[in-house]
Amino acid sequence: MYKVNLNAVTGNTTVAINQVHFDSRKVSLNDVFVAVKGTVVDGHDYIEQATNNGAIAIVCEKLPKSVVNGVTYIEVDDAQSALALIAANFYGNPSHDLKLVGITGTNGKTTISTLLYQLFKKAGYKVGLLSTVKILVDNKEFKATHTTPDSLTINSYLKMMADAGVEFCFMEVSSHGIHQKRTEGLEFAGGVFTNLSHDHLDYHSSFAEYRDVKKTFFDQLSKSAFAITNVDDKNGLVMLQNTKAEKFTYALKNYADYKAQILENQFDGLLLKIEGNEVWTKLIGNFNAYNLLAIYATARQLGLEQIDILRYLSELESVSGRFQYVVSPSKITAIVDYAHTPDALKNVLETINSIRTKNEELITVVGCGGDRDKTKRPVMANIASTLSSKVIFTSDNPRTEDPVLIIEDMEKGVSPENYKKTMSITDRKQAIKTACQLANSKDIILIAGKGHETYQEVNGKRTDFDDFKIVKELLNQLNK
Numbered sequence: 001m002y003k004v005n006l007n008a009v010t011g012n013t014t015v016a017i018n019q020v021h022f023d024s025r026k027v028s029l030n031d032v033f034v035a036v037k038g039t040v041v042d043g044h045d046y047i048e049q050a051t052n053n054g055a056i057a058i059v060c061e062k063l064p065k066s067v068v069n070g071v072t073y074i075e076v077d078d079a080q081s082a083l084a085l086i087a088a089n090f091y092g093n094p095s096h097d098l099k100l101v102g103i104t105g106t107n108g109k110t111t112i113s114t115l116l117y118q119l120f121k122k123a124g125y126k127v128g129l130l131s132t133v134k135i136l137v138d139n140k141e142f143k144a145t146h147t148t149p150d151s152l153t154i155n156s157y158l159k160m161m162a163d164a165g166v167e168f169c170f171m172e173v174s175s176h177g178i179h180q181k182r183t184e185g186l187e188f189a190g191g192v193f194t195n196l197s198h199d200h201l202d203y204h205s206s207f208a209e210y211r212d213v214k215k216t217f218f219d220q221l222s223k224s225a226f227a228i229t230n231v232d233d234k235n236g237l238v239m240l241q242n243t244k245a246e247k248f249t250y251a252l253k254n255y256a257d258y259k260a261q262i263l264e265n266q267f268d269g270l271l272l273k274i275e276g277n278e279v280w281t282k283l284i285g286n287f288n289a290y291n292l293l294a295i296y297a298t299a300r301q302l303g304l305e306q307i308d309i310l311r312y313l314s315e316l317e318s319v320s321g322r323f324q325y326v327v328s329p330s331k332i333t334a335i336v337d338y339a340h341t342p343d344a345l346k347n348v349l350e351t352i353n354s355i356r357t358k359n360e361e362l363i364t365v366v367g368c369g370g371d372r373d374k375t376k377r378p379v380m381a382n383i384a385s386t387l388s389s390k391v392i393f394t395s396d397n398p399r400t401e402d403p404v405l406i407i408e409d410m411e412k413g414v415s416p417e418n419y420k421k422t423m424s425i426t427d428r429k430q431a432i433k434t435a436c437q438l439a440n441s442k443d444i445i446l447i448a449g450k451g452h453e454t455y456q457e458v459n460g461k462r463t464d465f466d467d468f469k470i471v472k473e474l475l476n477q478l479n480k
């Protein structure tokens with residue numbers, strides 16, 4: 001299914017290799033170096049460094065002018081795809097040894113994959129997780145660096161999982177991951193689509209390109225796989241257009257194979273009716289009804305009994321930094337949520353508004369990242385100021401940008417009638433403190449954007465910063 005064309009081969013093709021790398025700096029004796037064209041530099045410029053470091057074989061899209069004796073050079077039409085296929089083969093195609101399910105879409109990937117991990121653990125299986133927050137090889141935890149890591153990293157973890165007897169692995173599939181072919185060569189048992197909204201337009205040239213990249217993931221699923229899609233999202237069916245996989249749909253509003261209804265939506269949970277059965281869950285908000293339904297449909301396709309799935313759904317705990325909340329002694333509710341896209345922010349605010357009463361104010365603290373999609377800044381500020389009682393604009397990983405200028409970009413989205421509801425405080429801790437000072441009993445503070453992150457990134461340096469820890473401490477210090 002995945003194909004890479006060999007254009008030219010020079011040298012011995014039966015050599016014993018030690019490791020595979022796409023970073024010349026990591027190459028040592030008898031390793032293979034795959035030269036990949038990057039977004040910053042071109043790996044082809046580092047072929048000489050790789051051979052100097054001892055590479056025994058080079059895979060590249062263009063053979064270098066001078067070759068080194070004793071080194072094998074393989075020219076392919078697509079080095080990223082070649083890397084993915086080599087990685088899968090190098091680790092013995094571990095995705096064939098377990099059931100791998102990929103979850104893609106703008107929002108909900110971490111929630112769905114983490115909760116599927118939890119659910120299958122409850123069902124007594126050994127399970128794996130590849131997510132933005134962490135990597136789990138059954139019970140063993142590893143730090144995650146990407147939502148979807150590079151193909152060598154993915155396959156190395158899948159190999160560990162297969163060796164540990166893991167039967168199911170749930171992984172997030174990002175658009176960057178698909179575009180950079182990080183998931184090629186993997187055998188997916190199924191794919192899940194959540195939703196598609198404005199995001200990553202700093203990387204993809206247009207929304208259409210972003211959508212088409214997501215669709216590629218479903219195009220590449222095999223006939224024996226399943227594809228589960230949210231058809232309340234207008235791009236849900238688009239994802240299924242060219243897939244060979246068996247197609248399933250889920251929805252709260254439209255006609256679908258898997259249907260659910262929200263019966264109650266409160267701060268202490270969500271009462272759902274799924275395929276005629278009522279189930280209380282500890283998760284909150286309309287969007288989590290979609291996530292829970294996607295989880296239900298996936299678990300059904302993977303063969304779990306309906307009655308068991310419903311029982312486990314009612315036991316699932318919320319995912320770190322996703323609608324994570326604390327209620328202070330004076331009854332202020334502080335919610336930390338990873339909403340860092342316009343759509344996610346709107347969903348979270350609408351969820352809170354659908355639950356709070358008129359007397360309870362909603363104070364939102366929000367920022368936008370530096371060196372990332374600038375177009376979402378005014379949009380998010382508009383949403384926050386329209387749907388909250390008060391808003392404090394602040395910093396959220398300014399990276400190499402001036403945080404004051406990022407906030408100025410956000411302020412441009414505030415309409416004149418909402419302007420008096422807003423203020424700007426560059427220092428995120430000070431912004432959270434001000435929100436705590438402004439809040440009265442029964443008010444709600446939403447701190448959006450960073451979720452589970454435990455750092456603030458400024459000029460390439462990460463310093464400790466944990467929204468949840470900080471808001472809990474401040475509410476305590478202020479005797480709120």
Ligand SMILES: CC(=O)N[C@H]1[C@@H](OP(=O)(O)OP(=O)(O)OC[C@H]2O[C@@H](n3ccc(=O)[nH]c3=O)[C@H](O)[C@@H]2O)O[C@H](CO)[C@@H](O)[C@@H]1O[C@H](C)C(=O)N[C@@H](C)C(=O)N[C@H](CCC(=O)O)C(=O)O
Nearest residue numbers: 022023024036038039040041043046146147148150174176
């Ligand atoms: C923009 C982007 O996606 N960059 C990814 C890309 O790196 P790149 O194209 O910038 O690499 P480069 O620096 O240009 O180098 C090109 C090649 O030369 C090689 N090189 C470079 C220098 C050298 O001395 N020797 C050498 O061999 C590099 O190893 C590389 O193979 O390929 C790398 C290897 O896979 C990734 O680690 C890197 O992710 C960066 C760190 C990143 O931040 N990516 C984010 C945007 C990302 O991928 N995010 C998505 C989730 C998004 C979301 O949903 O929120 C994710 O899946 O994590």
Ligand SMILES: Nc1ncnc2c1ncn2[C@@H]1O[C@H](COP(=O)(O)OP(=O)(O)OP(=O)(O)O)[C@@H](O)[C@H]1O
Nearest residue numbers: 106107108109110111132287322337338339344347
């Ligand atoms: N199904 C959904 N629809 C819309 N918004 C959602 C959904 N699920 C979660 N969200 C919102 O999006 C935020 C991010 O959720 P989650 O981490 O699960 O998504 P994600 O797709 O993994 O995002 P990322 O790749 O950026 O981590 C949540 O904190 C919540 O505000």
